[in-house]
Amino acid sequence: MERLFRRELNSLGPLFGFVGDFAFANGLDDGTAFTVNLAVEEVFTNMVKYGGGADEVSVAIELHGDDLVVELVHPGAIPFDAGKKGKVDVDEVLEERTPGGLGLHLVRNVMDEMVYAHRDGCARITLTKHLGGD
């Protein structure tokens, strides 16, 4: 399944609907659907806030065997090093905590893989979740 979404926060409702339809059609459990919604929102929201570039983002979600793969493509986005984002010290005391980087920290922990690439003028973030047995 693939669909274009306007690069704005009002797209989150339709985006959840898109993920929900996929989850229902493929019999994904609640926990997996929650995880995928969270990861997609965090990446999409970063594209809305910081990416510049095109007004639309392409979101594709597929099953490859036991792997659920989501790819978000943002044409014209400003390149950034995703590897340096989302470093969060979860042991910091309240006074030192800031929300910065929390979204990507969650994505890295709830998904099994997050790959960032910038090619052909597009930012591409691919998220993978291994399903099935251990």
Add this chain to the structure above:
Amino acid sequence: MFDIGRGNNGEIRLSGRLDASQVDLVREQLNTLKASCVVDFEALDYISSAGMGVLLGAQKRLSDGGHSLTLVNLNRHIREIFRIAGFDNVFPIK
């Protein structure tokens, strides 16, 4: 669909999906707090880092005056991401 309101005992009640498009509503409500308060998650299905950040900001502001937010009735998915975020160290969670 997201909603925020007050319960019979003064607690803040969240319901539905708290995503990045809804955080202004929560920030507005939490900014009115001057003392400790319970936030009831019983009807909340989903939250992302945007909502968590607003809760963190409120907790920091309240703690300056010796107050805090206590979070109750988190579903298992939300409880898990709060653990991943280390929020179980900065909020009383029941």
